[in-house]
Amino acid sequence: MLIRQLTKEEFDARKELSEFAFQFQFTPERLQEERERFQPGNYWGVFDEQGRMLSGLNLIPFEIYVQGRVLRMGGLAAVASWPETRRGGNITKLLERTLEAMREQGQTVSMLAPFQFPFYRKYGWEFTIERKRYEIEMALLPKSRESRGSMERVPKEAQELVAIYQAFASRYNGTLHRSEDWWSRKVLRKPGLAAVWRNDSGVPAGYIIYEVQNRLFTVHDWAYADEEARAEIWRFIANHDSMAERVSITVPADDALGFLLPDPRFKQELVPYFMSRVVDVEGFIEQYPFHPAEKEEGLTLDISDSYAPWNNRRFRIIFRADGAARVQQSAQSADRESGERLGNEELPAASCDIRALTAMLLGNRRPQWLRQAGLIQGDREALELLESRIPVRTSYLADFF
Structure with a gap:
């Protein structure tokens, strides 16, 4: 058994394992993009004596906010083995080796989205992030509040979004310090429109990326620098009551919308999300x-x-x-x-x-x-x-x- 980083030529072997393990298939466009972006140093595998890949994972270099400071983080993803090689200790050895690699790279913390929480708890990862998911009848949102600023639809590429997000994200632990590439590939490709709220001094203080389909207003991404901006975004959402009957949004666990609404009886789900580990x-x-x-x-x-x-x-x-x-x-x-x-x-x-x-x-x-x-x-x-x-x-x- 050999544990090592992949080579450029092993993209197809990694693709086949991922598609089988996670039961999906790349579209031709996505496959071409993934091939062009493939960085072998971010992929680790377990190989047998004949050089066949038995197990693999992605070790993605990220930065996250911790108490307002930006720290290096090793993100684990797509941990998988071929079924005939499972329960042979491959993943254990692979995780041990990637912990060493993270330490060598100065990634003092790691995060992952678990397929099973108990599985990763065995290896020292712990449940650290939960989120609230709301589904709210549009009729419950107040609509009569007078605004002291203005909401403006903008291109999703607007640089204002980045500064607003950073002010918002730095107030939490575990939020990504999003790179330019992450914004381009993961955030700005979300469907729908973007809008920015500016306060009465003209300073951008909140944004929302959203779409309205089938009478449902879906928030794909949002951030706000202060409480005034948060309230104004909700006011903006409420103004879509002629188009949508319900709102779907994910918020931090400490969000207090239920207390602030006249009627707090709407669907609120607390969802266990990510795990972390001090490396x-x-x-x-x-x-x-x-x-x-x-x-x-x-x-x-x-x-x-x-x-x-x-x-x-x-x-x-x-x-x-x-x-x-x-x-x-x-x-x-x-x-x-x-x-x-x-x-x-x-x-x-x-x-x-x-x-x-x-x-x-x-x-x-x-x-x-x-x-x-x-x-x-x-x-x-x-x-x-x-x-x-x-x-x-x-x-x-x-x-x-």
């Missing part, structure tokens, strides 16, 4: 913007990680007053009687597995809640320190890969 604990923590405090503080954190051995150890984490953190070398032993110290003070201690750490730093699962659920253990001082230092921030992802 490199030390590298991730040293980039993570923690809450500032009055003084420097520290703790020891024992992490268990069966598939990324560089994480499977004790970390001595020092939080500076300004919120930056550094990881110092610590004893490999989990024996806390050795007495880790910060200056003359013994450090509080906690322990958890890589999934709980990921949920805490990327999934907005609070340390005290994780303790109550039995997913993190530690001194009271350690849990209080984590609670105070980790900012509250909803996770969201508007895209799919």
Whole structure:
């Protein structure tokens, strides 16, 4: 068995595996585009002694927002094996190798859309992103509010959309920092029209990409810089009441439309969506913007990680007053009687597995809640320190890969 990146000549072998495993077929146009865009370095495979591909996956380089900062992320997609080779450990070995590759590439976090949540939880990925899906009767939307700005239909290629999206996306954890190529291939190709709302100063502050078909108003993509822009987009949607009876839209989990409407009784579905994984604990923590405090503080954190051995150890984490953190070398032993110290003070201690750490730093699962659920253990001082230092921030992802 050999695990390696694909070569340019192995596009067809990868295509055949993907089409079979995910039960679809490329159109001639899409096939030609995929062939031209094929970057072998972003594809990994397991091969037998005769060079036949047994399993494969895509490792896509992305950037995401984490606490308002842009970090490198390794996106896993199209993980598949031929049925006759399944349950032989190929995917396990492939995931271990791609974790190493992500670490080598500075991708301290990974994300994926699971076909089964339990399957990827075995390997350290954790459920971090859920979204709300609304289907609303148009009659429930208020229509009488006077606007202080203006809504204008624009070409979907308008540069204004990018700045609005970035202001919106940076308020969440896990949102893509969309590249120009991603905008071109994945966002602007969505069907329908685009409109931008400008406030009374003429500043673009919200946009929507939408279509109306069969009396249904479907929102394909939207973003807003502030609450005024959010309300104005909904006002714009409501003005289509002569054309549509219902609205279909996906929103972040913290969206409060139900509270803001006169009648909150409409279809609201909370949908589990993406999983995440901290790939490199030390590298991730040293980039993570923690809450500032009055003084420097520290703790020891024992992490268990069966598939990324560089994480499977004790970390001595020092939080500076300004919120930056550094990881110092610590004893490999989990024996806390050795007495880790910060200056003359013994450090509080906690322990958890890589999934709980990921949920805490990327999934907005609070340390005290994780303790109550039995997913993190530690001194009271350690849990209080984590609670105070980790900012509250909803996770969201508007895209799919």
